[in-house]
Amino acid sequence: MTILVGFIYTPVKQRFMKLTSKGRYAVMALVDLAKFNNINPVSLRDISLRQGISLDYLEQIFAKLRKKEIVQSVRGTQGGYILNKKAKEIKLTNIFEAVDEKVKTVQCKKESKKGCNGKLVKCLTHNLWDELESHINNFFDKKSLDDLVKDNEEKRV
Amino acid sequence: MTILVGFIYTPVKQRFMKLTSKGRYAVMALVDLAKFNNINPVSLRDISLRQGISLDYLEQIFAKLRKKEIVQSVRGTQGGYILNKKAKEIKLTNIFEAVDEKVKTVQCKKESKKGCNGKLVKCLTHNLWDELESHINNFFDKKSLDDLVKDNEEKRV
DNA sequence: AGATACTTGACTATTTTAGTCGGGTTTATA
DNA sequence: TATAAACCCGACTAAAATAGTCAAGTATCT
Numbered sequence: 001m002t003i004l005v006g007f008i009y010t011p012v013k014q015r016f017m018k019l020t021s022k023g024r025y026a027v028m029a030l031v032d033l034a035k036f037n038n039i040n041p042v043s044l045r046d047i048s049l050r051q052g053i054s055l056d057y058l059e060q061i062f063a064k065l066r067k068k069e070i071v072q073s074v075r076g077t078q079g080g081y082i083l084n085k086k087a088k089e090i091k092l093t094n095i096f097e098a099v100d101e102k103v104k105t106v107q108c109k110k111e112s113k114k115g116c117n118g119k120l121v122k123c124l125t126h127n128l129w130d131e132l133e134s135h136i137n138n139f140f141d142k143k144s145l146d147d148l149v150k151d152n153e154e155k156r157v
Numbered sequence: 158m159t160i161l162v163g164f165i166y167t168p169v170k171q172r173f174m175k176l177t178s179k180g181r182y183a184v185m186a187l188v189d190l191a192k193f194n195n196i197n198p199v200s201l202r203d204i205s206l207r208q209g210i211s212l213d214y215l216e217q218i219f220a221k222l223r224k225k226e227i228v229q230s231v232r233g234t235q236g237g238y239i240l241n242k243k244a245k246e247i248k249l250t251n252i253f254e255a256v257d258e259k260v261k262t263v264q265c266k267k268e269s270k271k272g273c274n275g276k277l278v279k280c281l282t283h284n285l286w287d288e289l290e291s292h293i294n295n296f297f298d299k300k301s302l303d304d305l306v307k308d309n310e311e312k313r314v
Numbered sequence: 315a316g317a318t319a320c321t322t323g324a325c326t327a328t329t330t331t332a333g334t335c336g337g338g339t340t341t342a343t344a
Numbered sequence: 345t346a347t348a349a350a351c352c353c354g355a356c357t358a359a360a361a362t363a364g365t366c367a368a369g370t371a372t373c374t
Contacts, residue, residue: 198350201351202349202350216351219351220353230350230352231350231351232351232352233350234347236349238351
């Protein structure tokens with residue numbers, strides 16, 4: 001039963017944090033790319049086969065990565081993708097940003113003079129989400145593609 | 158174009174990490190409850206009004222919290238909910254678990270003898286997701302409801 | 315010329331989210 | 345004892361997001 005008097009309830013439909021297959025695929029594909037990125041470009045077909053990701057979906061993901069200048073494309077036969085920066089300089093944050101995975105936990109705008117949820121005060125848990133956000137982003141900011149490749153090589157030995 | 162020879166591609170539809178309004182509402186509501194949980198039970202109606210969360214939705218959320226014994230219900234007039242444990246003993250992990258917010262980053266089963274994605278080896282980024290999972294859960298395991306209430310009181314002063 | 319590979323954009327089945335809605339039952343109090 | 349406040353329960357749903365698919369290109373190497 002919803003009977004609210006003198007109070008307009010405005011639903012908040014927005015998801016406030018996500019991390020899905022798209023982001024995971026992007027990272028997996030880039031680690032693969034970084035590993036095989038010696039001289040020749042790596043084709044999406046190869047990545048698709050090795051990593052078990054739909055080729056069509058990979059194309060979408062790489063279009064985004066290209067726009068954000070994380071990879072460069074080489075067209076034609078023997079073409080593919082190469083990294084556009086050193087693996088050390090590509091942080092997880094950059095990758096997730098590129099493919100639209102947000103780690104934004106607070107939907108209240110900092111610029112606005114109002115508090116959260118249209119109220120005049122900060123919501124009770126505002127600081128928590130702020131903290132959480134930086135906790136996670138801190139992790140992503142530190143981790144580079146290079147770390148992942150090295151981590152992977154170590155485990156192989 | 159998807160032309161894969163000798164390779165059966167099995168899509169993974171599963172989201173691997175989420176944290177949405179339901180979890181946020183649960184935490185907000187419980188902080189509210191903990192603050193006003195002195196002698197009398199707190200009604201969902203009051204929480205709804207104070208926190209701007211749909212009453213119907215709150216009822217769903219509290220049903221789950223009750224099943225997990227985080228809150229206790231008091232029926233009848235002047236009824237409501239009370240905490241079933243000390244605020245110090247209720248960790249964020251418990252809350253998120255209760256309302257089905259998973260922080261499970263790896264979909265590969267640890268028990269299975271196979272690796273990830275049905276392959277024989279771990280996927281390239283397996284360790285990353287493992288690390289991320291414990292990084293986040295570590296944060297949630299430490300934070301208790303009591304911390305949040307105190308944090309809130311401090312900021313008021 | 316032909317094959318390989320990237321490029322673009324539209325389309326879609328399925329699932330999830332964030333609720334709503336309608337009917338209960340329980341209990342304090344007037 | 346009537347009533348209203350509160351919890352209880354299950355079904356339903358609009359909208360959005362996800363994880364793709366599909367079609368029709370263009371560029372480049374051999």
